[in-house]
Amino acid sequence: MKIDHSHAHPIGMYLKTFAALLVLMVLTVVMAFVHVGPPESSVINNLIAMAIAATKAVLVVLFFMHVKFSTQLTKFWAVLGFLWFLLMFIMFADYTTRPREYIRGWEPAAEDPNAPAAMPQPPAR
């Protein structure tokens, strides 16, 4: 399938996308200070922030980067990149299923019964 890139898109498309991006940016800032969801947990706020950022990214990809008007092959690679990045989060399966263990220095010193008097320093070169 051949797509002729040499015909330009109307300028309005770029301007409208830009306007949407600015609006979403304002929304991002606002949502950081407006708490949503159960108290003491900012999970919903984080999800909203990421969802807005993802929407912005999608707008840039589709319109500024012309992926909406591109071939299947281009779209495939655009999607694959973000998908493969998400694949790396398999590593979380390790961190979330480890038994809670003590690592010196990672707890606040006051609470830690096993903390030494002073933080160990790396050896001098």
Add this chain to the structure above:
Amino acid sequence: MKTEALHAAHQTEEQPLHHQFEEVSQQNESYVVGMWVFLVTEIMFFGGMFLAYVLYRWRYPEAWYEAHTRLDVAMGTTNTVVLLTSSLTMALAVHFAQLRNKRMHMAMLGTTIALACVFLVIKAFEWSAKFHHGLVPGPGFLWDGTVPMPQAQLFYSLYFGMTGLHALHVIIGILVIGTLALLTFLDHPLVKNDFIPTELVGLYWHFVDIVWIFLFPLFYLIPK
């Protein structure tokens, strides 16, 4: 009008065909796909640091919140607007390259570079403020907050690492866009009657913008 006729005349000039390709559409798609494959490598490159960030933020949520309060949200927001605008001007540069409007093409490239420089200047202010307050990881790190120092230091390690890597990409972008502008000005065969180099540089620049779109909320806007 005379300018329209001039543009129309330019547009009838053929886009040059490189020797290894059979047709211009094959050539154009090849370059665009090639650039996207490169951007995929960039996504995976930044991705490693994003992964480390998410991991440690999940581990030390209080430290992350407290450490981030020392960042200047106003500067961060300004930089976001600057970069989004530069993305617009870059997209318009491609647009004018397609229309073979050399004057506007170069004007848009120039504006993009100017905005990128503004971004870097603001970033320089931010960073020097951090140096001043002893928030640079290493032996000189000064922390007077309530969360453990190693955790705060980790936040700032990732802050400098990720914004630093991003800033490096902005610098490279400025150099590349500058080179493109120069070649366009000189009517160099690489770019004459061929909008693809501008499109490819545009793809890179939009990617740099997307990285910032994620960096901004992650570092500057951590909810309580």
Add this chain to the structure above:
Amino acid sequence: MSTAAPVLHGESPKAPPSYLQAGHTIKSWLLTGDHKRIAVLYLISVSIFFFFGSLAASMIRVELVSPRGVMLESDTYNKVFTAHGIIMIFFFLIPAIPAVLGNFLLPIMIGARDLAFPRLNLLSWYLYVAGGLCGVLAIAFGGVDTGWTFYTPYSSMYSNTNVALTIIGAFIAGFSSIATGINFIVTVHKMRAPGMTWFRLPLMVWGSYATSLIIVLGTPVVAITLLLVVMERVFHIGVFSPELGGDPVLFQHLFWFYSHPAVYIMILPAMGVINEVITCFTRKRIFGYHFIAFSSLAIAGLGFLVWGHHMFVSSQSMYQGMVFSLLSYLVAVPSAIKVFNWTATIHKGSVRFQTPFLYVLGFIGLFVVGGLTGLFLAAMSIDVHLTDTYFVVAHFHYVMVGGTIMGFLAGLHFWWPKFFGRMYPDSWGKLSALIIFVGFNLTFLPQFVLGYLGMPRRYHYYYFAPEFQFWHIASTAGASILAVGFLIPAVYLLWSLKYGAPAGPNPWGAKGLEWTIPSPPPTTNFLETPVVREEPYAYDAEAEEREEQAKEPTRA
């Protein structure tokens, strides 16, 4: 055989000059865009790095004949095995087959004039040389002692050696790899000749494509990981050191996320070569073309899901370990499918035991051993005992040398006449294949025993277990034979360039577009763009004839 100037195809007045003849200046080589010349440049440089890596290997084997070492300090020994690993992995195994054979053959196999991005191709060679030089400089000026795996926090905080410079070398070489990957992907998608559909592609192209997928998706991750190690050393930006609040195991996760798929970068091109050689020397169509094609993609994809099997004893969660163990068993399946298909291809084929085919047979046998021993290691319970022992060393040498290097030699010997228009003496080829096979097994089979008995890897001394010495001596004896085996082809291949019998377009009688053009080919490969109508490996007519003759045995 005359010692006069070689009769190459370029000399006929009507035919265009071969790519070797088109331009004789250094500039025409160093600024070339021709994928074939770049392949030759790569051939020279990977061979040089292979030589240095082998020197390091010889030093290791010499040291290990005595329980207390022979001539090196332990610190130096650490630097030597690190150099061996870094040079062999980053500067030989990963680039060799794609950059030498792939670069030369991929465009021709799909009927194209060149790769999609010739200048990017040249850049990839320069990046490779630059990265290699950095690595060599780092080794020459004091070396690195972290092991090629650069585990933190030793590499990021405590080691006093040239970690940063070595990492920069590997980092630059990574860009070279990525450039090749991008080039191959776009070329296979966009530059195929009319009629060359995906399922008419030679399986070497499928292998190269799958390899390129892994390269572009994985290499950047190790790039950022190693960069973070450098940043930690230089700027104290610590994400891997507990003193700075970080987790050393995160380094291992990120490092192996690439480095496991990297081993598939090393083996998939070799498997691609096997397909080409095996069909030619059995005069048969490949058995199960689609299975082999899809298994290459499966290996590429699944290969990204198993990295944790390098971390079973790293304090990684046991539950995640179980998942990785299961997935590691799964990833063996597509490789096994290939081995079964190759065996089925050989069955009832008309076999000619010439040099390339001997390397193919060596590959199949040795790869099976390497792959099966990998399954031992994929079982968590067994891995607890065998990890970081010589069992692991033997396993990966069976797949990397017995697999990748055999594949490389098979391909080199198969396509040598195409590259240079010269045949080498086949008897010497067969002899060295045999010597390599014997030497290789004598080197690495004892190491399985050593690992089982408990000899740790990367140890300079083993005086606590003098019973190991017998096996180490056997291994070193094998290594000496292996060294001879590798040196002989260097001699006769170089000899053939001037004195070898001139080769025609198709000395092996093989199918494939590369055998329809002159040896060596002209710069633009084809005089006219070919139109493909045939299925790949169309040895059917011959196979049918053989069946006919088999049915009528009384006929003369």
